[in-house]
Amino acid sequence: MKVRAVVNSNNISGLIERTLNYVDPRLVDHGKRVASLVFGMLTVQDKYTPREVQDICILSMLHDIGAYKTEEINRMTQFESEDVWEHSIYGYLFLHELSPLKEWAKAVMFHHVPVSGLPDTLEKNISETAQMISLADRIDMYLQSSSDIETLLRYLEQVRDLKFDGHILDLFYEAEQRFSLLSSLKEKKDFRRILPEIQLTEQECEDYLKMMIYAIDFRSQHTVTHTITTTSISVSVARCMGLPESQVRKIWYGALLHDLGKIGIPVEILEYPGKLSPQAMTIMQTHVKLTEEILGGTIEEDITRIALRHHEKLDGSGYPRRLPGDELTTEERIVAVSDIVSALLGTRSYKGAFSRERTLSIIEEQAREGKLDCQVVKVLKENFEEVLETVEENCRPVLDTYYGLHKDYQRLLGKYL
Ligand SMILES: [Fe+2]
Ligand SMILES: [Fe+2]
Ligand SMILES: [Fe+2]
Known part of the structure; x- marks a missing residue:
C-alpha cells in the first residue's frame, strides 16, 4: 500500500x-x-x-x-x-x-x-x-x-x-x-x-521499519505473523467501513507499530505455556509503555495513539490507561479488535488456534459486554471471509521467509560449526 x-x-x-x-x-x-x-x-x-x-x-x-x-x-x-x-x-x-x-x-x-x-x-x-x-x-x-x-x-x-x-x-x-x-x-x-x-528513500525507511517488526515477531514461532495479521485485518475493516484513505493510512501505521515494545519482553514470558502469573502479566503489559518510549514522540500523534491504545476497552477495563470509550477513536477501536482477532486465530504457547466461529463468538461477546466496538465487530463479521483471505495472502510470504530462514540457519550452522 x-x-x-x-x-x-x-x-x-x-x-x-x-x-x-x-x-x-x-x-x-x-x-x-x-x-x-x-x-x-x-x-x-x-x-x-x-x-x-x-x-x-x-x-x-x-x-x-x-x-x-x-x-x-x-x-x-x-x-x-x-x-x-x-x-x-x-x-x-x-x-x-x-x-x-x-x-x-x-x-x-x-x-x-x-x-x-x-x-x-x-x-x-x-x-x-x-x-x-x-x-x-x-x-x-x-x-x-x-x-x-x-x-x-x-x-x-x-x-x-x-x-x-x-x-x-x-x-x-x-x-x-x-x-x-x-x-x-x-x-x-x-x-x-x-x-x-x-x-534514505521512503521505501527504504519503510523496509527498515518492517525489518524491526520482523525482528520482534520472529522471536517466537507463535507471533511470526501477529503484526502482519493485525495490520491486514485493521486495513480491511477500515476500508469496509468506508473510512477515507488518509485514515486507513494512519491505521496501517498504528497497527504496524502496535507491539514494537514486545522486543523488551523476555521470550520466557512471551512463550509461557499457560496462564501468566500476576507478576508476569504485569511485565507483559509493560510492552505498551516500551512502545511509547521507542516511538519517543517522533511519529505523528494520531498514529502513536492508535499504537498505544490497542489494549484499552470501551468500558474502561483495558490498559495501560483504562480509558473510557468516549476517548477512543474509530481507528483505535478497529486496531483493538483486530489485535484480539489476530491473537485468537493464531496459536499461542498457551493455546491452539481458535476456529473462525469461536473467534467471532468471543469478540461478539466482548462487544455485548461493552468492551469492543459493536459496529467494528459487525463489519468484521459481515466481511470475515474476505478479510481472512487477505490475511492469508499477506501472511504467506512472511511465513515462507520465516521457515526458509530457519532452514538456512540450520544448514549453515551444520556447515560452519
Ligand atoms: Fe499488544
Ligand atoms: Fe498485538
Ligand atoms: Fe559479533
Missing part, C-alpha cells in the same frame, strides 16, 4: 536504536562505535561511493543483530570469544532476507572470522567489509575493558595477516591519525560526528 512517509531519514535510525536497546543496550552502543570506526576506515580510501559508505555503516551498526535471537550477547562481549557462529549466521540471514542491506549482508556472516580463514570465493568488497567490522569489533571490545592503547596496538601487529588483513590494519592506522578514533571512543566522546549523514 502506498502511504505518505511517517518514518523518514530523520526518525528511522533513532527508532531502530531505541528498539534494539531493549534487547541489550550493549548491542546498540557497540554497533554505533563499530560503525564509527568502520566509517573512519572507509573515509581514508576513495573507493566507495557515499551510498556504499552509508550502507556499510548501517550494516556495521547492525552487525550483531543476530544476537537478539541467539542470545550470545554475553559470550560475544568477551575479547577472545569462540562460538560466535550462531549470531553471525542468523544476523547474515536476517539482514539478507529482511533488510535493504541484502548485498552487503554476507560480511556479517564472517565478522568473527580471521583473515586467514576467509573463503577464497568471497567477493573482495565483502571480505574487506567483514574485516573492517571484525577489526572495529575487537578494538571496541578491548576498549570497553582496558584503556591501554599501547598493548592493543602491539597485539594488532602480532596478528597482522593472521587475524586481520595488513591492508585493513593500515587503513585503521591512517583513520586513527586523521580522526583520533581511539581517544574519541575511550573518552566516550560523541562519536556521532564520525558517522555519515543517513539519507
Whole structure:
C-alpha cells in the first residue's frame, strides 16, 4: 500500500536504536562505535561511493543483530570469544532476507572470522567489509575493558595477516591519525560526528521499519505473523467501513507499530505455556509503555495513539490507561479488535488456534459486554471471509521467509560449526 512517509531519514535510525536497546543496550552502543570506526576506515580510501559508505555503516551498526535471537550477547562481549557462529549466521540471514542491506549482508556472516580463514570465493568488497567490522569489533571490545592503547596496538601487529588483513590494519592506522578514533571512543566522546549523514528513500525507511517488526515477531514461532495479521485485518475493516484513505493510512501505521515494545519482553514470558502469573502479566503489559518510549514522540500523534491504545476497552477495563470509550477513536477501536482477532486465530504457547466461529463468538461477546466496538465487530463479521483471505495472502510470504530462514540457519550452522 502506498502511504505518505511517517518514518523518514530523520526518525528511522533513532527508532531502530531505541528498539534494539531493549534487547541489550550493549548491542546498540557497540554497533554505533563499530560503525564509527568502520566509517573512519572507509573515509581514508576513495573507493566507495557515499551510498556504499552509508550502507556499510548501517550494516556495521547492525552487525550483531543476530544476537537478539541467539542470545550470545554475553559470550560475544568477551575479547577472545569462540562460538560466535550462531549470531553471525542468523544476523547474515536476517539482514539478507529482511533488510535493504541484502548485498552487503554476507560480511556479517564472517565478522568473527580471521583473515586467514576467509573463503577464497568471497567477493573482495565483502571480505574487506567483514574485516573492517571484525577489526572495529575487537578494538571496541578491548576498549570497553582496558584503556591501554599501547598493548592493543602491539597485539594488532602480532596478528597482522593472521587475524586481520595488513591492508585493513593500515587503513585503521591512517583513520586513527586523521580522526583520533581511539581517544574519541575511550573518552566516550560523541562519536556521532564520525558517522555519515543517513539519507534514505521512503521505501527504504519503510523496509527498515518492517525489518524491526520482523525482528520482534520472529522471536517466537507463535507471533511470526501477529503484526502482519493485525495490520491486514485493521486495513480491511477500515476500508469496509468506508473510512477515507488518509485514515486507513494512519491505521496501517498504528497497527504496524502496535507491539514494537514486545522486543523488551523476555521470550520466557512471551512463550509461557499457560496462564501468566500476576507478576508476569504485569511485565507483559509493560510492552505498551516500551512502545511509547521507542516511538519517543517522533511519529505523528494520531498514529502513536492508535499504537498505544490497542489494549484499552470501551468500558474502561483495558490498559495501560483504562480509558473510557468516549476517548477512543474509530481507528483505535478497529486496531483493538483486530489485535484480539489476530491473537485468537493464531496459536499461542498457551493455546491452539481458535476456529473462525469461536473467534467471532468471543469478540461478539466482548462487544455485548461493552468492551469492543459493536459496529467494528459487525463489519468484521459481515466481511470475515474476505478479510481472512487477505490475511492469508499477506501472511504467506512472511511465513515462507520465516521457515526458509530457519532452514538456512540450520544448514549453515551444520556447515560452519
Ligand atoms: Fe559479533
Ligand atoms: Fe499488544
Ligand atoms: Fe498485538
